[in-house]
Amino acid sequence: xxxxxxxxxxxxxxxxxxxxxxxxxxxxxxxxxxxxxxxxxxxxxxxxxxxxxxxxxxxxxxxxxxxxxxxxxxxxxxxxxxxxxxxxxxxxxxxxxxxxxxxxxxxxxxxxxxxxxxxxxxxxxxxxxxxxxxxxxxxxxxxxxxxxxxxxxxxxxxxxxxxxxxxxxxxxxxxxxxxxxxxxxxxxxxxxxxxxxxxxxxxxxxxxxxxxxxxxxxxxxxxxxxxxxxxxxxxxxxxxxxxxxxxxxxxxxxxxxxxxxxxxxxxxxxxxxxxxxxxxxxxxxxxxxxxxxxxxxxxxxxxxxxxxxxxxxxxxxxxxxxxxxxxxxxxxxxxxxxxxxxxxxxxxxxxxxxxxxxxxxxxxxxxxxxxxxxxxxxxxxxxxxxxxxxxxxxxxxxxxxxxxxxxxxxxxxxxxxxxxxxxxxxx
Amino acid sequence: xxxxxxxxxxxxxxxxxxxxxxxxxxxxxxxxxxxxxxxxxxxxxxxxxxxxxxxxxxxxxxxxxxxxxxxxxxxxxxxxxxxxxxxxxxxxxxxxxxxxxxxxxxxxxxxxxxxxxxxxxxxxxxxxxxxxxxxxxxxxxxxxxxxxxxxxxxxxxxxxxxxxxxxxxxxxxxxxxxxxxxxxxxxxxxxxxxxxxxxxxxxxxxxxxxxxxx
Numbered sequence: 079x080x081x082x083x084x085x086x087x088x089x090x091x092x093x094x095x096x097x098x099x100x101x102x103x104x105x106x107x108x109x110x111x112x113x114x115x116x117x118x119x120x121x122x123x124x125x126x127x128x129x130x131x132x133x134x135x136x137x138x139x140x141x142x143x144x145x146x147x148x149x150x151x152x153x154x155x156x157x158x159x160x161x162x163x164x165x166x167x168x169x170x171x172x173x174x175x176x177x178x179x180x181x182x183x184x185x186x187x188x189x190x191x192x193x194x195x196x197x198x199x200x201x202x203x204x205x206x207x208x209x210x211x212x213x214x215x216x217x218x219x220x221x222x223x224x225x226x227x228x229x230x231x232x233x234x235x236x237x238x239x240x241x242x243x244x245x246x247x248x249x250x251x252x253x254x255x256x257x258x259x260x261x262x263x264x265x266x267x268x269x270x271x272x273x274x275x276x277x278x279x280x281x282x283x284x285x286x287x288x289x290x291x292x293x294x295x296x297x298x299x300x301x302x303x304x305x306x307x308x309x310x311x312x313x314x315x316x317x318x319x320x321x322x323x324x325x326x327x328x329x330x331x332x333x334x335x336x337x338x339x340x341x342x343x344x345x346x347x348x349x350x351x352x353x354x355x356x357x358x359x360x361x362x363x364x365x366x367x368x369x370x371x372x373x374x375x376x377x378x379x380x381x382x383x384x385x386x387x388x389x390x391x392x393x394x395x396x397x398x399x400x401x402x403x404x405x406x407x408x409x410x411x412x413x414x415x416x417x418x419x420x421x422x423x424x425x426x427x428x429x430x431x432x433x434x435x436x437x438x439x440x441x442x443x444x445x446x447x448x449x450x451x452x453x454x455x456x457x458x459x460x461x462x463x464x465x466x467x468x469x470x471x472x473x474x475x476x477x478x479x480x481x482x483x484x485x486x487x488x489x490x491x492x493x494x495x496x497x498x499x500x501x502x503x504x505x
Numbered sequence: 506x507x508x509x510x511x512x513x514x515x516x517x518x519x520x521x522x523x524x525x526x527x528x529x530x531x532x533x534x535x536x537x538x539x540x541x542x543x544x545x546x547x548x549x550x551x552x553x554x555x556x557x558x559x560x561x562x563x564x565x566x567x568x569x570x571x572x573x574x575x576x577x578x579x580x581x582x583x584x585x586x587x588x589x590x591x592x593x594x595x596x597x598x599x600x601x602x603x604x605x606x607x608x609x610x611x612x613x614x615x616x617x618x619x620x621x622x623x624x625x626x627x628x629x630x631x632x633x634x635x636x637x638x639x640x641x642x643x644x645x646x647x648x649x650x651x652x653x654x655x656x657x658x659x660x661x662x663x664x665x666x667x668x669x670x671x672x673x674x675x676x677x678x679x680x681x682x683x684x685x686x687x688x689x690x691x692x693x694x695x696x697x698x699x700x701x702x703x704x705x706x707x708x709x710x711x712x713x714x715x716x717x718x719x
């Protein structure tokens with residue numbers, strides 16, 4: 079049951095729901111900006127606003143880590159977007175997107191950032207950002223002078239093997255407060271009013287996501303926070319990893335009950351975890367390691383969701399993850415993103431044939447490593463038409479580029495993407 | 506099974522058991538085994554095997570990292586006992602992640618494999634500018650420069666670095682090997698690199714070939 083008012087046109091939402099139900103909708107639905115893994119770099123959002131002749135305004139950086147720009151409703155309409163994200167107000171750097179002020183990027187673009195987006199420029203010319211906006215804490219992110227995104231600064235305390243306590247890797251996970259639930263509800267109501275399908279990013283449910291391991295949102299992280307050390311831990315300290323995941327899931331299940339108690343079945347899909355298992359040509363770990371360390375915990379979260387809600391579960395993993403697809407299905411994921419067809423064994427036709435009955439492909443629409451940033455608009459068009467044909471047949475497809483559209487991508491190529499999806503939909 | 510110490514050391518490294526690798530390296534020295542024998546007959550073959558398993562997907566990132574730690578732990582014990590020539594017979598390599606890019610998991614894997622193959626590795630870290638690479642070549646006189654990039658946006662820095670090496674008149678002095686997610690053979694050629702490798706083991710194999718052919 080939903081509380082949508084009758085006057086809201088739900089064509090967009092219905093289209094997405096049909097696709098998620100593995101039936102062919104009237105058109106291939108489109109997502110841009112619904113999640114932090116299907117967004118657009120702020121500089122490209124600004125370019126798109128200009129291209130479509132929209133009201134000149136500074137674009138909000140709502141996800142500072144990857145410098146993703148908020149896609150306002152007017153741009154969503156211009157691009158024919160069918161999905162609305164409820165992504166939460168707290169950023170990866172531990173501050174909230176509550177109020178906005180202008181800021182100039184190192185490349186000279188004026189944007190809007192949260193008041194707590196606190197940075198300094200070091201002697202190399204790099205931009206450093208502070209966790210929770212706290213300038214007295216060591217910075218937790220760095221954007222190189224010539225870069226376009228932040229990356230985490232590893233702040234690894236010395237590791238004393240005997241002193242390692244999984245509790246130290248859990249500091250960032252906590253039960254949601256009443257005020258957090260109020261925010262979710264407010265954001266959801268706004269999203270519902272658009273008539274688009276709703277995907278929510280659920281907090282604290284990413285297990286071992288290497289972007290979160292260094293805890294960019296904490297002022298003084300403890301535990302295992304170094305990226306390499308974390309990968310080493312999968313082999314050397316699997317019990318430690320299991321205990322972190324088990325405790326994290328315990329909190330997650332309580333939060334799921336709280337969230338569902340507040341929003342009910344008004345979410346259409348939920349992103350729980352963006353841990354990457356694939357590299358360009360291979361995998362970060364074996365399927366056996368995945369089954370041992372991740373599957374049981376993913377299953378607990380997904381089972382809870384399927385037992386109590388109508389939400390579809392969304393898994394993001396970059397790279398060559400064909401070998402994990404069956405495991406993803408078995409542990410309860412309904413949707414896979416970003417479907418990196420440019421990686422080994424990730425050919426669109428093969429994925430659709432082998433896994434299309436069980437997984438919705440949310441992504442795979444255009445290659446953001448090669449074709450989109452460096453190809454011609456014609457090459458972009460050709461690829462988009464082909465991917466819509468392959469993935470869209472029989473439903474089970476939400477169009478999105480393969481991961482966020484990166485800085486430096488020609489705006490005309492992004493427009494070519496939108497035009498090509500519309501062309502496909504017309505035919 | 507009655508394994509020799511060299512076989513046990515080999516197994517310890519392949520299995521990524523750094524404590525055992527240290528213990529066996531010390532024991533080997535106590536037993537009178539020459540340091541270079543420990544390296545040539547156990548450590549390097551072990552790392553070669555770990556690399557082979559990585560390339561054939563019996564091993565993945567964690568297994569290769571722990572094997573790398575095990576060989577490093579053993580080499581640390583032997584280092585003071587060896588001449589640089591003994592330790593670094595394969596050549597010298599300057600390695601780094603290119604300007605604008607802070608991602609180093611792949612670069613670190615390649616660096617550890619180079620070390621395991623007997624290269625003297627000068628690791629410049631991440632976000633390395635063209636000027637810094639040129640300065641490193643001038644300072645260290647390497648046989649090889651190895652460049653990594655994860656991001657599509659930073660990949661073009663590789664081209665800038667190779668051009669800077671050329672402009673500095675050093676291009677004929679070094680071979681350039683490139684790798685990383687957005688790279689491929691075609692791009693490598695386009696950027697003016699000598700070779701491309703798509704995984705850590707292939708990087709070592711290619712590096713040895715490039716140095717041998719120089």
